């Protein structure tokens with residue numbers, strides 16, 4: 547991956563439940579031509595999730611095979627499951643000339659920062675820790691034990707925001723999406 551190309555890699559990170567996905571959907575509506583990298587995970591699909599669309603759902607063995615083969619740009623264990631960005635997902639899109647967006651947790655974002663220093667990383671923060679807790683509790687897609695685990699992880703993840711140059715507070719979706727779009731537009735203009 548060349549230096550110049552990595553300016554066209556956008557890492558959207560932040561705690562689970564902060565609304566990364568919603569902001570990214572708004573970003574795609576505002577800026578045409580962006581492509582989302584489909585991550586691999588060992589987590590089981592939630593109702594409605596499709597293999598190859600929402601994630602590449604892998605068994606732990608398949609995931610480990612890819613790790614050994616050097617297939618991941620980054621990978622991490624999150625809340626007991628493994629997640630990773632496949633190099634092929636990112637490369638294919640960059641080669642087609644499309645800027646690529648990664649929606650990943652903090653450990654992975656740090657690895658991308660090391661591997662691709664020119665990638666643009668944005669941390670999405672909640673208005674308050676309580677607001678994040680509320681969101682996670684009301685999402686209702688996880689078991690109570692899973693939820694507790696995610697809440698603890700989210701508290702630790704919040705501390706990581708100080709490592710990122712761009713921090714966007716998701717207090718109001720429209721406003722936060724505009725701010726994210728502005729960061730991406732500026733970086734794309736610089737990369738031209």
Ligand code: 5GP
Pocket residue numbers: 560561562563566585586589620621622624629630631632649650651652653654655
């Ligand atoms: P979920 O299980 O809720 O879909 O995702 C849990 C967390 O893993 C979220 O913070 C999500 O952004 C993150 N995640 C999704 N894909 C990847 C990936 O490829 N790498 C890393 N490091 N984190 C990911």
